[in-house]
């Protein structure tokens with residue numbers, strides 16, 4: 001089996017900067033999307049630091065007996081500490097932070113950590129499944145039964161995240177593990193995609209380009225921009241397929 005992957009980011013049609021960042025490291029099976037926040041370009045400093053730290057800690061050969069959830073947890077915590085200390089040193093970066101969704105792939109084994117409202121989706125046999133639950137204010141209200149998912153998608157407070165890297169507090173990422181199957185697609189994305197497109201629209205775009213991952217990444221970004229492009233949009237797309245014949 002072979003893992004393929006690609007990533008793409010776009011600032012969208014409204015925002016003056018792109019504060020998202022992503023990581024595609026096929027050699028070490030490390031993939032991430034980070035969505036930074038904070039005024040005066042601080043968001044891109046936070047998301048950049050997060051991705052750089054994860055790349056440094058996770059982008060190396062791993063022994064088969066390493067505890068992937070623990071490795072992910074400690075890498076995410078370290079990224080958060082570095083963002084906090086950078087904002088403590090530089091007043092212009094005060095209160096910057098970032099979301100993170102990061103996966104380690106080892107053979108078919110997939111281990112995922114996430115904080116904030118960037119998401120991971122698994123596309124398998126024509127269905128799309130969300131692997132992450134947003135750490136966001138409106139999602140907390142959905143969990144409490146105070147908003148429907150449809151109301152949450154339109155709520156003006158939908159950008160407010162309840163957990164982020166760089167807050168100074170321990171971040172406690174959610175962890176998910178599972179096994180990839182042949183022809184699976186794994187999508188990591190920032191909320192610039194998911195506030196513009198429904199899960200069904202995302203699936204329709206991916207179904208239209210089942211083989212070409214790069215084309216699918218570009219199509220997702222184009223679809224988000226066609227729908228308004230109200231935020232920076234970032235996608236990382238992985239494919240797990242039988243090896244191409246020699």
Ligand code: CA
Nearest residue numbers: 035191192231
């Ligand atoms: Ca965003």
